[in-house]
Amino acid sequence: MDVYVAGVGEIPCRPAYGDLDFREMLYTAARKAYEDAGIHPSEIDGIVSSGMDFYEGISITDSYTPDQVGGRLKFNTLVSNDSLNAFIHGYMLLRTGHFRNLMVTCYAKPSNMLNYPEVVLNSFDPHVVRPLTPHPYVLAALDARAYLSRSGASPRDLSLVAVKNKKNALGNTSAAYAGATTPDDVENSAPVSEPLKRGHISTLCDYAAAVILTTDRRLGRFTVKGVGNAFGAYSSDLSSRMWGLLAWVRHAAQKALRMAGIGKVDFVEVSEPFAHTELMALEGLGIDGEPAHKTLRAGGYDLGGHLPVNPSGGCLGMGYPLNAAGLQRVVQSVKAMSRMGWRTCMILSSDGEVVDAGSAVVLTSEV
Amino acid sequence: MSIESFYEYPAGIALSIFLQGLREGKLIASRCGKCNTSHIPPRSYCAKCLNPINDFHEITGLGFVETFTCSHISLDGSQAQPVTWVYVRFEGVEGGLLHRLDPSVAPEKALKVRPVYHGERIGSILDIKWFTKAE
Numbered sequence: 001m002d003v004y005v006a007g008v009g010e011i012p013c014r015p016a017y018g019d020l021d022f023r024e025m026l027y028t029a030a031r032k033a034y035e036d037a038g039i040h041p042s043e044i045d046g047i048v049s050s051g052m053d054f055y056e057g058i059s060i061t062d063s064y065t066p067d068q069v070g071g072r073l074k075f076n077t078l079v080s081n082d083s084l085n086a087f088i089h090g091y092m093l094l095r096t097g098h099f100r101n102l103m104v105t106c107y108a109k110p111s112n113m114l115n116y117p118e119v120v121l122n123s124f125d126p127h128v129v130r131p132l133t134p135h136p137y138v139l140a141a142l143d144a145r146a147y148l149s150r151s152g153a154s155p156r157d158l159s160l161v162a163v164k165n166k167k168n169a170l171g172n173t174s175a176a177y178a179g180a181t182t183p184d185d186v187e188n189s190a191p192v193s194e195p196l197k198r199g200h201i202s203t204l205c206d207y208a209a210a211v212i213l214t215t216d217r218r219l220g221r222f223t224v225k226g227v228g229n230a231f232g233a234y235s236s237d238l239s240s241r242m243w244g245l246l247a248w249v250r251h252a253a254q255k256a257l258r259m260a261g262i263g264k265v266d267f268v269e270v271s272e273p274f275a276h277t278e279l280m281a282l283e284g285l286g287i288d289g290e291p292a293h294k295t296l297r298a299g300g301y302d303l304g305g306h307l308p309v310n311p312s313g314g315c316l317g318m319g320y321p322l323n324a325a326g327l328q329r330v331v332q333s334v335k336a337m338s339r340m341g342w343r344t345c346m347i348l349s350s351d352g353e354v355v356d357a358g359s360a361v362v363l364t365s366e367v
Numbered sequence: 368m369s370i371e372s373f374y375e376y377p378a379g380i381a382l383s384i385f386l387q388g389l390r391e392g393k394l395i396a397s398r399c400g401k402c403n404t405s406h407i408p409p410r411s412y413c414a415k416c417l418n419p420i421n422d423f424h425e426i427t428g429l430g431f432v433e434t435f436t437c438s439h440i441s442l443d444g445s446q447a448q449p450v451t452w453v454y455v456r457f458e459g460v461e462g463g464l465l466h467r468l469d470p471s472v473a474p475e476k477a478l479k480v481r482p483v484y485h486g487e488r489i490g491s492i493l494d495i496k497w498f499t500k501a502e
Contacts (some may be wrong), residue, residue, distance in 0.1 A: 115443070116444070117444055118442060118443075121442065126376045127382055127386065127491075127492065128385075128408050128464070128492045129465060129492075131491060131492050132465060132466065132467070132493070133442045134438070134442075134452060135440045135441065135442050135444070137438070137440055138436055138438045138452050139465075141436035141438065142434045142435070142452065142454055142465075145434045145435060146433065146434040190439075190446075191439050192439060192440050193437070193438040193439065193440060193452075194436055194437045194438075195436075196436075235414075237408055237462075238465055239406070239407065239408060239461075239462030239464075240414070240462070241454075243433060243434045243454060244434065
């Protein structure tokens with residue numbers, strides 16, 4: 001049984017939607033998805049939402065979801081993880097045959113959060129990590145340093161990623177942080193936690209997205225050809241962490257590629273809360289045959305390169321919407337395939353800023 | 368509106384032994400009786416073979432820096448005086464510890480380090496003042 005993307009909707013990334021409640025943001029995204037799919041909300045059989053109570057500051061997040069997306073009196077569930085993980089849950093539910101159309105939703109409103117670093121710190125072990133009070137960017141920087149050491153890449157490679165993605169975002173009206181910058185601009189930005197400069201870190205953004213999945217081929221516009229998810233080398237006390245590696249990517253991506261029956265894709269969309277995240281994910285993906293930083297330097301990941309990566313601008317160019325980053329990638333992939341004529345893409349998204357776990361999805365424009 | 372939430376987290380069997388070790392100025396690891404894997408912080412189960420663990424031992428060897436960063440940001444997001452953070456591993460032991468590095472020491476990968484303890488200890492990761500270069 002094939003599963004298709006019937007329609008997508010989003011509300012553009014912004015530093016803050018001070019005038020909108022998160023339900024109103026999600027309502028806008030859902031309306032756009034229904035319009036894009038050309039179906040009525042009554043034709044949806046259920047809702048799969050991605051949400052994290054500790055990010056949103058409310059409890060039982062899924063009880064806040066159905067009303068504004070057409071989910072009343074229908075199946076409703078929450079995946080407390082990245083929204084690409086929720087997308088895969090929607091895919092699997094459809095494959096059971098119990099549903100015909102499902103909507104996957106997510107939103108992020110970090111502008112509501114007054115102490116983001118402390119909230120993130122709460123996801124770590126209360127005995128051996130939290131008392132030390134590291135800013136979460138410290139943990140990302142430990143990863144970045146280990147990646148550079150392991151791969152032979154340089155801090156300037158992280159700057160090249162930032163420049164590429166911000167430039168790509170110039171063509172994306174949903175992006176909040178597009179810009180024409182230079183590697184020197186990035187390297188002259190404020191040091192945060194070495195080797196990370198401010199320009200290597202995706203800025204948080206408010207965002208909402210909705211994607212309608214279907215098993216009805218007549219409604220399908222893109223096919224979900226493969227999915228994969230893996231928990232990597234990670235534990236909340238950090239003791240299982242293999243610094244500088246995203247161990248989940250190889251397992252999840254290979255599974256998705258095997259399901260899809262392909263070895264290559266036309267482009268990649270990868271959630272990158274930090275510049276090194278993109279390179280670490282590409283190392284794990286391993287479909288390029290070269291160390292990621294060497295392909296980057298040669299322009300291979302540029303829009304005109306042999307494997308464009310984050311043509312949308314990624315999170316560096318669009319903004320990082322926390323757990324909504326995965327569905328942000330799905331929506332941008334669909335937009336890119338429609339606009340650029342590309343036929344296949346790989347979507348990768350981690351289950352958190354510095355977590356070694358995540359999801360991979362292969363989409364094609366063939367139905 | 369803000370609603371404060373209060374939690375207490377029992378450390379559990381293995382981590383209580385670890386915290387008690389810190390109070391005594393020792394680093395305690397666990398050892399799996401089935402696959403012989405040692406791990407710090409100690410665990411009451413083996414993540415490799417899921418064997419229950421009740422064997423704990425002191426780490427007497429030096430640690431080494433696997434990765435490090437000099438941070439300029441405090442937890443509230445404001446600019447702060449530089450602090451060097453290290454992730455320390457130990458030969459023959461899986462896992463490791465995040466902590467600060469003695470500010471008088473220049474960080475580098477593979478630097479041999481040892482913990483420096485506070486004089487008064489309470490059974491906390493903060494009983495370690497920082498790691499310093501091992502002579």
